[in-house]
Amino acid sequence: MFQQMTTVTIMNLAHLGSRVGTCLVVVVGIGGVVAVLLGLLAMSNGFRTALMETAKPDRGLILRNGSNQEMVGWVSNEEFGVISAYAGFAILSPEIYVTINVPKLASGLAADVVGRGVSDSAFDLRKEVVIVEGRKFRPGTGEIIVGSGAVGQYRGLALGDVVMVRNAALVVVGHFTAGGTSVESEIWMDLAVSQDIFRRTGGSSVVRVKLLDATTADAIDAQLRSDPRLTATLVMEEVFFAGMAQARAGLIETFAYLIASIMALGSVVAALNTMYTAVGKRSLEIATLRALGFRPMCIVMSVVIEAMLLALAGALLGAGIVYVAFDGLTAATLNGSGSQTVFAFKLSFEMLVTGCVWALLLGLVGGSLPALRAARLPITQALRGG
């Protein structure tokens, strides 16, 4: 049986040369599906990575109990005093988290960028933040520094440019990098100044902390939760960013599968058409083989295998296109709280496998129906040439 099948398949494949045109339709069609799927998955993967790279195992966020976003968080100065007295923190950095409206470079349309009011301890906490141009803002002034990701995506963030926020004129005095993490998409300014401008005096949005020992995280969290003077929790960065990444990457992935499914319908039709033609052209040969005693199942399998091989070629083509065109390409996307994070497309081996599985399924569908028809056509009719 296996031998029959391989022989028939090899014979089918030998025919491919004479049908380059129609085969290309299948390969390119399925290639397109895989390219779109992998492109979008690479996008979500890049996004996930950008967020996850930000996470450090010994760093966390103290947020108001019940909120899981910095945006809506609040830790008052009194609470901060209580927390500061806790043992186990190496660095505590109270930070204001806001959004600032800046026009996009490409479209000119306004978009929200994360603005962060920080003290020196923020720089101690995030050693990866490095000024690459200009200088740090001076405390107590309306000076700001801008992450390199944001500089590349928005207008009016060059050194010396002025950004108007709530009647305050903020001057760009420096650019920084942050090791490719999401902080690179932010604008930083003095903590006290930001509290004034954004009317957040008396507390901060979040307290970013570095633990002396990452393994004490659970104990500290429990202590915070049970402290009657506080309504606060400790969320480690790894957990925080994973949640954020999941929410947003998941959305892109859903979109990816939706678009790919729609395109898949089109490519299945193309595959069906090609395989019907292929099988039609070979009907005399198939009938001859069946007259000789080859079983219908063997004919079916060989046609299906042929379709699946074509589809696999398509998958590799699609993956190749995505790799050449997009892998490592930088882009920005909206994130959940309306601000933007810069990320890179990242292809992975699992995605390649996903792409191949999709292609093989499409090939299976596209090959099965023509194969069944080929096997069902009465031998005598096919031998007569109809």
Added chain:
Amino acid sequence: MSQLDDQVSIRDTLNLKKVLIECQNLTHTYKRGGETLTVLSDLNLTIRQGDFVALMGPSGSGKTTLLNLLGGLDRVSSGVVRIQGVALDQLSESTLADWRAQTVGFIFQFYNLLPMLSALGNVELPLLLTKLNSKERRHRAQTALTIVGLTDRTKHKPSELSGGQQQRVAIARALVADPELLVCDEPTGDLDRDTADEILALLKMLNQQYGKTIVMVTHDPKAAEYASTLLHMDKGVLLSLRT
């Protein structure tokens, strides 16, 4: 020994050779559009082992239809085709396929060789359905090609062979699994007189030396002379028998 020989010769003279093919009340109809076309009606036929039967008749009289039924390529509308005692309509599709592989060799007017396989590859095809390993297959295919007188051009593709050579390859393919029955539908219909005679002589040799039972459809009265039995068919009815 001599007694046994006597018995055999007596059986021969009384035409008591073993029955290979038996058709009883064979009727075959095709549905075309709304109407039913009766191609064979109430046909009875017995063919014995070792017969070489030529089937003649005007175009459309149902010769190919009968041949397909005998070869197990199609199923009767009513009646029975029994070959070596096996009623073909009782067999499932895949059992019928296996039965064909073991029992029948097909020879077509236009050879029906697979264009991308060499002559040897084509002859080997039916052996893929057997348990033989590739060395045994190759050996048997070579032997079959030798029997049909084609020893040199075995590596050539069909397109590189003449019509007569292609038909020899096709005969070798029909022969290679050593079937009891060879069915040939106008095997010389596409060949010139001399080549046709060579092919017919080859079939006669297979019939006489290898004991193959042959049923051959032909339009050529000269081809019919090679056969031991001549059947004439008209409008789905067997008219005359010459033995």
